[in-house]
Amino acid sequence: MKDEILRGLTDSVVSGDVEKCVEYAKKALEAGIDAYEAIMEGCARGMSIVSEKYEKGEMYVPEILCSAEAMYAAMDVLRPHLKAESIGTPRKVVLGVVRGDIHDIGKNLVKLMMEAAGFQVIDLGRDVPNEKFVEAVLREKADICGMSALMTTSMIFMPEIIRELKKKAPETITMVGGGPLSQELAKAYGADGYAKDAAVAIRVAKELLSRRGGI
Amino acid sequence: MMVDRMKPGERLVAVLMGQKPDRVPVSPFILGYAAKVVGLPIGDLYTDPKKSFRAQLLCAEMHGYDSSPMYGYAAVGAWEFGGKVGFPYEPGQSAPYVIKEPVESEEDVDRLEVPDPKTAGSVPIAMEIARQCYAMGLPAVFQSGEVLTYAGNIMGPTRLLTWMIRKPELVHKVCKKVEEFLIACAEYFTSTFGAERCIAFAGGPIESNKLISPKQFEEFVYPYMLRIHRKILDMGVPIILEHPCADQNKNMPWYRKLREECGWRGKYVWNFGPETPLETQIAQFGEHDVIMGNVDPPSFQFRSFEEVIMLCKENIERGIKNPSGYILGPGCEMPPLAPPINVYAMIKASREYGSYA
Numbered sequence: 001m002k003d004e005i006l007r008g009l010t011d012s013v014v015s016g017d018v019e020k021c022v023e024y025a026k027k028a029l030e031a032g033i034d035a036y037e038a039i040m041e042g043c044a045r046g047m048s049i050v051s052e053k054y055e056k057g058e059m060y061v062p063e064i065l066c067s068a069e070a071m072y073a074a075m076d077v078l079r080p081h082l083k084a085e086s087i088g089t090p091r092k093v094v095l096g097v098v099r100g101d102i103h104d105i106g107k108n109l110v111k112l113m114m115e116a117a118g119f120q121v122i123d124l125g126r127d128v129p130n131e132k133f134v135e136a137v138l139r140e141k142a143d144i145c146g147m148s149a150l151m152t153t154s155m156i157f158m159p160e161i162i163r164e165l166k167k168k169a170p171e172t173i174t175m176v177g178g179g180p181l182s183q184e185l186a187k188a189y190g191a192d193g194y195a196k197d198a199a200v201a202i203r204v205a206k207e208l209l210s211r212r213g214g215i
Numbered sequence: 216m217m218v219d220r221m222k223p224g225e226r227l228v229a230v231l232m233g234q235k236p237d238r239v240p241v242s243p244f245i246l247g248y249a250a251k252v253v254g255l256p257i258g259d260l261y262t263d264p265k266k267s268f269r270a271q272l273l274c275a276e277m278h279g280y281d282s283s284p285m286y287g288y289a290a291v292g293a294w295e296f297g298g299k300v301g302f303p304y305e306p307g308q309s310a311p312y313v314i315k316e317p318v319e320s321e322e323d324v325d326r327l328e329v330p331d332p333k334t335a336g337s338v339p340i341a342m343e344i345a346r347q348c349y350a351m352g353l354p355a356v357f358q359s360g361e362v363l364t365y366a367g368n369i370m371g372p373t374r375l376l377t378w379m380i381r382k383p384e385l386v387h388k389v390c391k392k393v394e395e396f397l398i399a400c401a402e403y404f405t406s407t408f409g410a411e412r413c414i415a416f417a418g419g420p421i422e423s424n425k426l427i428s429p430k431q432f433e434e435f436v437y438p439y440m441l442r443i444h445r446k447i448l449d450m451g452v453p454i455i456l457e458h459p460c461a462d463q464n465k466n467m468p469w470y471r472k473l474r475e476e477c478g479w480r481g482k483y484v485w486n487f488g489p490e491t492p493l494e495t496q497i498a499q500f501g502e503h504d505v506i507m508g509n510v511d512p513p514s515f516q517f518r519s520f521e522e523v524i525m526l527c528k529e530n531i532e533r534g535i536k537n538p539s540g541y542i543l544g545p546g547c548e549m550p551p552l553a554p555p556i557n558v559y560a561m562i563k564a565s566r567e568y569g570s571y572a
Binding site: 016057060061062063065066069098099100101102105108127151152153154155156157179180181182185188197 | 308377425465512553
């Protein structure tokens with residue numbers, strides 16, 4: 001029964017079926033399944049499959065957006081029933097598109113994958129001034145600061161933000177991504193990590209946290 | 216290093232006519248960079264046709280590259296259909312961007328009207344630049360796509376991509392209106408200048424396989440693209456500059472099919488992103504079309520002069536094998552902040568490694 005419900009949640013996230021996802025979320029609560037377990041073993045597992053399929057070129061952004069709708073609909077049902085002791089302390093990620101840039105599809109996908117993987121994401125939005133990144137990292141005591149850019153004119157702000165963070169929050173992991181970025185450029189900018197897309201971003205974030213001893 | 220025996224315009228015309236020029240032509244896909252070169256804010260390049268034309272002309276003259284002024288940007292469609300765009304006057308910005316989409320609800324789709332190209336959004340600016348080109352004997356360039364990128368700017372990319380699954384009929388309605396508009400634009404330009412003096416330019420990032428699948432390209436892009444291209448070719452436009460932006464490797468069969476279904480009419484210039492190997496492009500289009508080679512654009516901004524020369528050399532050595540002609544260029548717009556020496560690197564590489572003698 002429990003396995004069937006969790007599998008139902010997973011499958012309906014993958015297929016982007018909002019109604020079924022809500023239905024399985026309600027069933028999970030009725031069956032006495034812990035809400036956190038339903039989120040992690042049902043919804044998050046579904047999103048993880050979506051992420052793998054995206055990386056392999058088996059799913060594309062339209063399908064991912066539908067999966068996200070389904071996942072968030074289920075989470076709306078489950079979240080009010082979360083018990084504080086089940087959740088623990090989630091890792092915090094400050095995320096934003098750098099100054100002058102309004103292209104946020106990539107950033108939104110990273111946010112989605114991060115949330116599904118259990119991170120707490122502080123989304124600064126797009127066209128974010130340098131100092132807002134630094135302020136948010138300090139205020140939230142963030143574990144990771146993720147910066148996205150699609151324009152060659154806006155990516156130049158990344159090394160400035162990274163320099164400030166290295167001074168003021170040296171423990172915070174810095175990650176960059178977006179169309180014009182590359183591993184080489186990320187290294188030149190002083191970033192700790194680079195991800196070519198949202199699916200890779202999760203893996204890189206987990207690796208970096210694990211190396212730092214934080215996950 | 217060879218001495219040029221042809222003038223910039225002559226070199227490009229020779230390639231487009233299927234002849235061998237003195238050396239590989241250079242088309243650096245320059246827009247915002249031209250504004251920086253002449254000391255203007257980038258925004259002026261997109262709002263003031265006189266300044267834009269002059270900046271682009273002087274930039275071409277200063278560097279000695281072969282392409283001529285044009286107008287276009289990736290956020291096109293929103294303004295034309297009644298929304299609002301912003302222009303790049305702030306630090307970090309490099310191109311116009313959408314502030315308000317004309318479609319924000321399902322009801323807006325039916326309310327959306329096909330605008331008159333004579334007054335729609337940026338078209339009067341593009342027309343004014345084309346007039347100045349025409350007066351100097353240069354080609355009049357007009358934007359002819361891509362349809363899904365226009366639709367994404369009209370309804371917002373996230374709404375578009377979600378509706379492609381949830382409400383495909385609404386996406387098709389918008390795409391159909393975009394198709395009507397683009398054909399009307401083509402008629403406007405060809406009736407003003409004569410089709411033989413026009414070049415159609417199409418490109419956009421939303422068609423990229425970073426976002427959509429080849430199956431979705433088949434459903435939401437191909438039918439519209441085919442009808443638009445057929446109409447433009449029927450009008451007698453001799454050249455179509457097609458820029459499949461970013462990674463579109465999986466869409467390649469559809470671009471090939473487009474050429475086949477249009478009977479290989481006209482001369483196409485293909486400018487794929489750097490993700491698509493030149494050899495793949497030559498295999499698909501080399502018998503008929505010109506390939507505009509696709510050096511990685513960010514490299515012009517952050518690599519050294521020597522590195523850019525080497526990247527251009529490698530591109531030339533591979534692209535020059537195309538039997539129907541090759542032009543050296545970046546795989547997307549030249550970064551506006553590229554050091555001028557790296558734009559010159561393209562000319563120098565063409566002279567050193569691109570001679571046809």
